[in-house]
Amino acid sequence: MTSVYQQQLDAKIDRIRNQFSAFNPPTLEVFESPEQHFRMRAEFRIWHTDDDMFYAMFERSEDNQQKTVVRIDEFPIADQSINSLMPILLAELKANPVLSKKLFEVHFLATLKGEMLVSLVYRAPLTDEWDTLAKQLAEQLNVKIIGRSRGVKRVLTEEYIVEELQVFDRTFQYQQIESSFTQPNAQVCQKMLQWACTAAEGSSKDLLELYCGNGNFTLPMSLKFNRVFATELAKSSVYAAQWNIEKNNIDNIQVARLSAEEFTQAYNAEREFRRLQEANIDIQSYDFDTVFVDPPRAGIDDDTLKLLQGFERIIYISCNPNTLHDNLKTLAQTHKISKFAMFDQFPYTHHVESGVLLEKI
Known part of the structure; x- marks a missing residue:
């Protein structure tokens, strides 16, 4: 009997094949997810009653007008380490009035490596006594704990895990900073990284990467190119990317805090940026033949699309098939799709990640 997961995956495959058929792509490569324990992040409300408190989520009515509280005692889609910690952490919090008072949410961030970061979010100010007790709890459970209340963030040791x-x-x-973006499905992420590296084979020149985040793709893809120039707008992600580059002993990557639109202006010599001058980065010294993009759900702006059309190869990872489809209307004028992939990052939802390798016609 076909599992619920397989039925949903088959529906996604059919949808993607039909949606992109007009571009005559090659055979779709499909990268599945584990059916359970695939999410490395989980966030729960804490619901208080007169004599209890528990993890909770909300289920909306069909008309979206009402929300019903759903008690969560286990969360099978989350990593096993999160499921194992949930009842232990909850019992410790219940037993301590200082740690449980006005507790509003609990966020878990786990790694395949086995590290865990827990964020405790409160509706009341945090005290020095909270600091002392939270440190003791972190040591007892061998996790990192961060406390949050309105306008305040208490970092007891570090605000990241590796x-x-x-x-x-x-x-x-990879340094993964609390509340910053990371790929939620680490096992599928590994498949995405391998696919992108395979798509990048055969270059003897340089790589441009836009929207690099914490360097998720940058690090492994740097092994396929002479040099890499990567851009990212979020400061925390830039700092994480630089930490990751140093931690992995990679010496052919430069990262700059630029948006895709700003890079286009700098590359076309339309505007000078002090951020590039201060970092001693000369964009014109690069010999790019490939560009890698992993844009936000809104896709790529028109000026950046025009810029991409000048590259021999474009490797495009997308979290939104609709904006990818729209962007391909422009890119397909100058390029053909030579690799086509679907990554099931988000089982049991309609979301998918897609990947295309485009080569100059």
Whole structure:
């Protein structure tokens, strides 16, 4: 009997094949997810009653007008380490009035490596006594704990954990900062990284990467190119990317805090940026033949699309098939799709990640 997961995956495959058929792509490569324990992040409300408190989520009515509280005692889609910690943490919080008072949410961030960061979010100010008790709890449970209340963030040790992702025969370490974006499905993420590296084979020149985040793709793909220039707008992600580059002993990557639109202006010599001058980065010294993009759900702006049309190869990872489809209307004028992939990052939802390799016609 076909599982619920397989039925939903088959529906996604059919949808993606039909949606992109007009571009005559090659055979769709499909990268499945584990059916359970695939999410490395989970966030829960804490619901208080007169004599109890528990993890909760909300279920909306069909007309979206009402929300019903759903008690969560286990969360099978989350990593096993999160499921194992949930009841232990809850019992400790219940037993301590200082740690449980006005507790509003609990956020878990786990890694395949086995590290765990827990964020405790409160509706009341945090005290020095909270600090002392939370540190004791963190040591007892061997986790990192961060406390949050309105306008306040208490970092007891560090605000990040370190993930390890295997890409073919090499392991890469990544700093993952609390509340910053990371790929939620680490096992599928490893498949995405391997696919992107395979798509990048054969270059002897340089790589441009836009929207690099914490360097998730940058690190393994740097092994396929002479040099890499990567851009990212979020400061925390830029700092994480620089930490990751140093941690992994990679010496051919430069990262700059630029949006895709700003890079286009700098590359076309339309505007000078002090951020590039201060970092001693000369964009014109690069010999790019490939560009890698992993844009936000809104896709790529028109000026950046025009810029991409000048590259020999475009490797495009998308979290929104609709904006990818729209962007391909422009890119397909100058490029053909030579690789086409679907990554099931988000089982039991309609969301998918897609990947295309485009080569100049």
